[in-house]
Amino acid sequence: MILVIAEQRGGALNRASWEAIAAAQQLAGDLPVSVAVLGSGVDALAGELAAADVAEVIAVDDPLLSGYTPDAVAMAIEGLVAARTPGTVVLPHTYQTRDCAPLIAARLRRPLVTDVTAIKGTGASATFVRQMFQGKLTAEVAPIGDAPVFVTVQVGAFRADAVRRGSGAPVSRVSVAIDAGRIRQTTEAPFQEAAQAVDLGQADRIVAVGRGIKAQEHVALAASLATAMRAELAASRPICDNGWLPMDRQVGSSGQTVAPKLYVALGISGAIQHVVGMKAARTIVAINKDADAPIFEVADYGIVGDLFEIVPALIAALET
Amino acid sequence: MKIAVCIKQVPTREWQPRLTDDRTWIREQDASYEMNEPDAYALEEALRLREKHGGDVVVCAAGPARVQTVLREALARGADRAIHVEGEALGAADAAVVADALAAAMEGEGFDLVLTGLQSDDQGHGQTGVTLATRLGMPHSTIIMEVQVQDGRVRLKRELEGGWFQWVSMPLPALLTIQSGINQLRYATLKGIMAAKKKEIRRVAAPAAVPTQRIVALSVPEKAKQTQMIAGAPAEAAAELVRRLREEARAL
Numbered sequence: 001m002i003l004v005i006a007e008q009r010g011g012a013l014n015r016a017s018w019e020a021i022a023a024a025q026q027l028a029g030d031l032p033v034s035v036a037v038l039g040s041g042v043d044a045l046a047g048e049l050a051a052a053d054v055a056e057v058i059a060v061d062d063p064l065l066s067g068y069t070p071d072a073v074a075m076a077i078e079g080l081v082a083a084r085t086p087g088t089v090v091l092p093h094t095y096q097t098r099d100c101a102p103l104i105a106a107r108l109r110r111p112l113v114t115d116v117t118a119i120k121g122t123g124a125s126a127t128f129v130r131q132m133f134q135g136k137l138t139a140e141v142a143p144i145g146d147a148p149v150f151v152t153v154q155v156g157a158f159r160a161d162a163v164r165r166g167s168g169a170p171v172s173r174v175s176v177a178i179d180a181g182r183i184r185q186t187t188e189a190p191f192q193e194a195a196q197a198v199d200l201g202q203a204d205r206i207v208a209v210g211r212g213i214k215a216q217e218h219v220a221l222a223a224s225l226a227t228a229m230r231a232e233l234a235a236s237r238p239i240c241d242n243g244w245l246p247m248d249r250q251v252g253s254s255g256q257t258v259a260p261k262l263y264v265a266l267g268i269s270g271a272i273q274h275v276v277g278m279k280a281a282r283t284i285v286a287i288n289k290d291a292d293a294p295i296f297e298v299a300d301y302g303i304v305g306d307l308f309e310i311v312p313a314l315i316a317a318l319e320t
Numbered sequence: 321m322k323i324a325v326c327i328k329q330v331p332t333r334e335w336q337p338r339l340t341d342d343r344t345w346i347r348e349q350d351a352s353y354e355m356n357e358p359d360a361y362a363l364e365e366a367l368r369l370r371e372k373h374g375g376d377v378v379v380c381a382a383g384p385a386r387v388q389t390v391l392r393e394a395l396a397r398g399a400d401r402a403i404h405v406e407g408e409a410l411g412a413a414d415a416a417v418v419a420d421a422l423a424a425a426m427e428g429e430g431f432d433l434v435l436t437g438l439q440s441d442d443q444g445h446g447q448t449g450v451t452l453a454t455r456l457g458m459p460h461s462t463i464i465m466e467v468q469v470q471d472g473r474v475r476l477k478r479e480l481e482g483g484w485f486q487w488v489s490m491p492l493p494a495l496l497t498i499q500s501g502i503n504q505l506r507y508a509t510l511k512g513i514m515a516a517k518k519k520e521i522r523r524v525a526a527p528a529a530v531p532t533q534r535i536v537a538l539s540v541p542e543k544a545k546q547t548q549m550i551a552g553a554p555a556e557a558a559a560e561l562v563r564r565l566r567e568e569a570r571a572l
Contacts, residue, residue, distance in 0.1 A: 069488075070450075070460065070461075071459065094481065095462075095463055095479065095480055095481050096480075098438075098446055098462055098463070099450070099460075099461070099462045099463070101447075102415075102446070102447040102449075102450035102451050102454075103450050103451075103453070103454055103460070105416075105447070105451070105532075106416070106419070106447075106450065106451040106454035106455065107454055110532070111416075111532040111533050112415075112416075112445075112447060112532070113533060114444075114445050114446055114447060115444070115446070127536055130444075131444070131541070132442065132443050132444060132538070133331065133337060133346075133441070133442055133443075133444075134333075134441050134444070135541065136337050136540075136541075137337050137339075137346075137538050137539065137540065137541070138538070138539050138540070138541045138542075139443075139535050139536075139537070139538050140535070140536040140537045140538075140539075141533050141534070141535055141536065142533065142534045142536050143532065143533050144531050144532055144533055144534055145532050184459035184490050184491060185459060185461065185488050185489070185490045186488070186489045186490070187486055187487070187488050187489075188486060188487040188488070189486070190480055190484045190485065190486045191484070191485055191486070192483055192484055192485070193483065193485065205571070205572075211333070229572065237500065237501065238500070238501075240501065241500050241501030242504075243504070248483075253481070254479060254481070254499075255483070256482075256483075257482075261571050262565065262569070262571035262572065269333070279544075282569075282571070283565070283569040283571040284545075285561065285565070286547075290334075292336060292540075294541065296543070296547050296549075297541055297542075297543045297544050297545070297547075298544050298545060299545065299547045300545060300547065300548065300569065301547070301548050301550060301561055301564060301565070301569075302547045302548070302549045302550065303549070303550050303557050303558075303561060304549065304551075305554060305557065306554070309554040310554045310557065310558055312554075313554040313555045313557070313558035313559075314558040314561065314562065316555070316558070317555075317558045317559040317561075317562040318562055318572075320559075
């Protein structure tokens with residue numbers, strides 16, 4: 001059996017939960033798939049999940065799961081694993097999963113394969129495809145060890161609309177033992193910093209800079225290109241980490257997700273954390289001195305070369 | 321406060337991958353190496369916490385002899401001493417094996433706080449920190465953007481997705497994985513480099529490895545799209561790109 005752990009926050013399912021179900025349906029072959037949702041007051045969410053073509057939806061309802069802590073979630077999933085003995089447990093590779101999945105796998109001493117982009121084969125003999133070396137290489141990985149194997153799937157790698165729908169899966173409630181005394185973390189309510197000043201999601205065109213810009217004073221060159229293209233200026237994470245552009249101009253998994261008509265990546269290598277935030281752009285241009293940079297894998301147009309020569313030439317060409 | 325920082329040595333960003341003949345690992349002898357960038361932020365945070373609260377910063381790395389280079393660099397930036405878990409195979413090992421190796425060397429040190437980067441720029445499992453916390457019996461929190469230490473506890477600003485954050489508290493000792501950009505990095509001074517030569521690197525043999533996964537094959541990624549590469553001198557390539565963006569893509 002394949003067990004999917006759906007993720008929810010504040011009574012809404014994370015879209016990546018459906019992607020995890022799609023991955024599990026592919027992985028399962030002839031095996032049944034069950035989906036569990038954890039929280040406090042999750043009946044409505046379990047009802048939503050029952051639309052998928054799965055053998056069972058499991059509601060794990062406990063007041064100790066009302067806000068996320070890794071310790072409580074780990075105890076709940078350990079309880080579920082003991083109750084249902086899945087062969088594989090599939091989770092979406094979210095920040096929450098990154099926080100709790102290694103804890104569960106380490107406590108149970110079971111394999112955990114993270115950030116999976118594709119699955120080869122089915123069931124216990126399946127292997128998993130994931131990126132390594134910042135996307136420079138693709139690895140096919142085989143887990144070693146007893147069931148269950150834990151697998152987290154990269155957000156966007158499987159299609160939520162590919163989930164096979166069924167005729168209403170049965171919903172069951174499983175109660176698990178969560179020892180309040182063993183929850184070591186206490187949490188406060190999630191918050192956002194000052195409202196985002198720039199909504200890159202609305203931009204038609206975006207010019208984004210990465211490490212290749214080399215120094216803060218060169219950011220003005222990218223800004224000139226953005227002006228010439230009537231585009232918004234954005235950046236990859238390291239540029240914002242350095243304080244060269246404000247955090248609200250960051251595109252990627254920890255910043256904004258964008259889908260403009262045109263996305264121009266200047267000196268951005270294309271690490272997955274950036275690519276997940278921009279790969280939905282209609283037309284992608286990559287300018288990079290490294291012909292093997294992963295950004296060219298998602299680009300429609302590419303120029304290999306020195307951006308300090310090419311960007312001024314582009315500005316000149318746009319003026320003609 | 322006694323703070324440990326776990327540091328990984330990874331291939332540089334400029335490194336072009338070359339594979340072993342069986343295509344299950346990289347040719348390590350051809351790679352040039354540097355400190356894993358997220359771990360550099362963890363080290364910087366540890367140094368700042370020491371400046372504020374006093375104590376020691378101990379840097380720990382698992383890998384072949386070459387990883388002493390990054391330990392020396394961390395000592396030059398200001399760490400007090402180092403632990404090197406030695407093992408030729410640790411450079412290619414999975415996260416569970418690395419965590420077991422680090423845990424064996426760190427047990428008994430009585431660290432109050434253990435910091436790691438949130439993931440490595442090589443295999444990128446994103447598991448070593450949390451697995452190490454489990455082995456050491458410590459609570460953990462991940463992707464941390466601010467650390468406050470008070471009365472035997474830590475209060476942490478944890479990054480969530482899409483610009484959201486959350487404060488999380490837990491008792492010490494604890495393990496935190498640090499997000500890049502939490503602070504501004506310092507670099508080693510000449511004085512620091514000189515001082516580092518006299519600092520201790522304790523060498524520890526790696527325990528027997530219990531792998532949890534195996535790389536079946538490595539390959540250069542397939543292109544998701546047919547990329548049109550535009551060659552030529554900068555002025556020509558730029559003019560051609562603008563023409564195609566206007567006429568083919570209708571994006572300008």
